[in-house]
Amino acid sequence: MYSLGDIVRLLLYLVGLIGFGAFNAAYLSLLERKQSAWMQLRRGPTEVGPWGLIQPVADGLKLLSKQILLPRDVNVPLFLLAPIMVVVPAIVSLVTIPFSETLVAHRYNLGLLMIFSFGAINIFALLIAGWASANKYASIGAVRVVAQNIAYEVPMLLVVIALVMVTSSFDLVEIVKQQGGGCWHWNLLKLGANPMMPASFLIFFICMLAETNRAPFDMVEAESELIAGAFTEYSGMGFGLFFIAEYVNILIGCSLATILFLGGWDCPFGLFPGPHWFLIKMYALCFTVVWVRWSFPRTQFYGLLNLSWKILIPLALVNLLLTAVMLKLVP
Amino acid sequence: MINYFKEIILGLRTLAIGMRITFVRMFHHRVTLDYPHKTVTMTPRFRGHVILKVADAKPKCIVCMACQRACPSGCIKLDGEKREGAARKSLTSYTLNFTTCSLCGLCVESCAFDALEFSKKYNLTSMHKEDYQAIDLLQQAGGGK
Numbered sequence: 027m028y029s030l031g032d033i034v035r036l037l038l039y040l041v042g043l044i045g046f047g048a049f050n051a052a053y054l055s056l057l058e059r060k061q062s063a064w065m066q067l068r069r070g071p072t073e074v075g076p077w078g079l080i081q082p083v084a085d086g087l088k089l090l091s092k093q094i095l096l097p098r099d100v101n102v103p104l105f106l107l108a109p110i111m112v113v114v115p116a117i118v119s120l121v122t123i124p125f126s127e128t129l130v131a132h133r134y135n136l137g138l139l140m141i142f143s144f145g146a147i148n149i150f151a152l153l154i155a156g157w158a159s160a161n162k163y164a165s166i167g168a169v170r171v172v173a174q175n176i177a178y179e180v181p182m183l184l185v186v187i188a189l190v191m192v193t194s195s196f197d198l199v200e201i202v203k204q205q206g207g208g209c210w211h212w213n214l215l216k217l218g219a220n221p222m223m224p225a226s227f228l229i230f231f232i233c234m235l236a237e238t239n240r241a242p243f244d245m246v247e248a249e250s251e252l253i254a255g256a257f258t259e260y261s262g263m264g265f266g267l268f269f270i271a272e273y274v275n276i277l278i279g280c281s282l283a284t285i286l287f288l289g290g291w292d293c294p295f296g297l298f299p300g301p302h303w304f305l306i307k308m309y310a311l312c313f314t315v316v317w318v319r320w321s322f323p324r325t326q327f328y329g330l331l332n333l334s335w336k337i338l339i340p341l342a343l344v345n346l347l348l349t350a351v352m353l354k355l356v357p
Numbered sequence: 358m359i360n361y362f363k364e365i366i367l368g369l370r371t372l373a374i375g376m377r378i379t380f381v382r383m384f385h386h387r388v389t390l391d392y393p394h395k396t397v398t399m400t401p402r403f404r405g406h407v408i409l410k411v412a413d414a415k416p417k418c419i420v421c422m423a424c425q426r427a428c429p430s431g432c433i434k435l436d437g438e439k440r441e442g443a444a445r446k447s448l449t450s451y452t453l454n455f456t457t458c459s460l461c462g463l464c465v466e467s468c469a470f471d472a473l474e475f476s477k478k479y480n481l482t483s484m485h486k487e488d489y490q491a492i493d494l495l496q497q498a499g500g501g502k
Contacts, residue, residue, distance in 0.1 A: 067388045
């Protein structure tokens with residue numbers, strides 16, 4: 027079924043993707059620190075390397091050199107399993123992300139579904155981390171992550187279902203191909219298929235922020251209330267893995283938004299399509315994620331759930347119905 | 358029902374306003390000072406530990422002992438001698454115990470000869486108590502011999 031060449035190619039891609047994920051986790055954390063500094067009229071890290079560019083290496087070395095402490099009442103196997111469970115699905119999800127038409131580790135006709143199913147493991151991992159820590163703050167953080175992720179998975183999937191109805195494919199490469207040839211073909215502006223497309227992009231983006239537990243929805247961490255939430259008892263690289271996974275998840279979320287709504291590797295004005303356009307769009311979205319975090323305060327928990335159940339889900343349902351009606355009416 | 362949509366529109370508008378503010382801020386002037394590399398000049402009324410004023414490469418102090426008497430903590434110790442050919446006494450030692458000094462400034466006020474002033478030094482740290490138990494102000498003022 028698979029030739030040796032396929033397997034070697036897949037392995038090379040996997041190594042490359044792990045490298046890509048780790049590199050991005052490191053430098054998105056630097057971007058986060060730099061950007062937050064700029065927004066607060068500070069300068070951010072400047073001491074390590076030129077303009078602080080080697081700061082992530084210093085951070086990584088610090089985390090690696092620290093001891094992983096095991097508190098007394100901890101459930102040891104689960105406590106150690108959780109960081110692995112949070113980082114592996116994040117890396118695996120990268121496999122089906124197409125950077126260009128040919129630059130994709132494994133083109134899979136259910137790629138979109140696969141990413142969502144692996145994304146769901148993230149919740150389990152955080153729940154396990156919080157529960158195994160035997161710490162009240164960690165437990166509260168774990169309970170919150172479940173409530174929050176269930177609430178936000180619903181509108182996100184409803185929006186994606188509406189999109190899949192338009193594209194009639196789960197294959198990410200196919201979805202991007204349908205959007206080729208300029209920004210007026212992108213799903214974001216495909217108003218003929220569904221006039222609510224921009225709104226559904228907004229819903230997707232908000233849900234993506236909530237799913238990756240980013241501020242203003244970072245109820246899991248909520249450092250002013252829960253110390254570090256589910257990560258309270260983790261030290262050293264145990265914490266480091268959660269940290270990496272958070273940024274890789276942002277990367278995946280932004281990649282998905284790029285692929286589903288912004289035309290993937292397609293150029294907005296029809297010139298030189300290629301992976302560089304994918305990266306430009308993805309990093310622009312990553313920038314926006316950080317921008318949102320440093321603009322708004324954390325919501326309260328009931329506000330968070332209200333937003334989902336009272337606004338996002340009804341709008342997503344209307345969007346779904348509208349798409350169905352438009353599909354019937356517009357041939 | 359109309360209020361529901363009004364609330365959503367209002368919410369989106371305020372979010373956009375907030376994001377515009379932070380975006381504009383990214384291009385503002387930075388207020389951070391790279392402290393160890395650059396420092397601000399101290400304000401004129403800053404009180405560091407006292408130092409001796411110097412005129413013609415010699416301390417202006419004439420060893421009248423007024424500062425030693427004025428010091429409520431007893432942290433100033435000075436000594437002088439009458440030298441050949443000099444009209445006034447010359448300092449031979451002036452030590453300040455900075456561990457008990459409260460920077461009240463009575464020594465500066467009591468000096469009738471304008472020989473003492475506050476320094477602008479604020480980077481004062483040491484791992485050893487002895488470094489501040491006897492600061493040699495005469496040496497700092499340039500020996501005076």
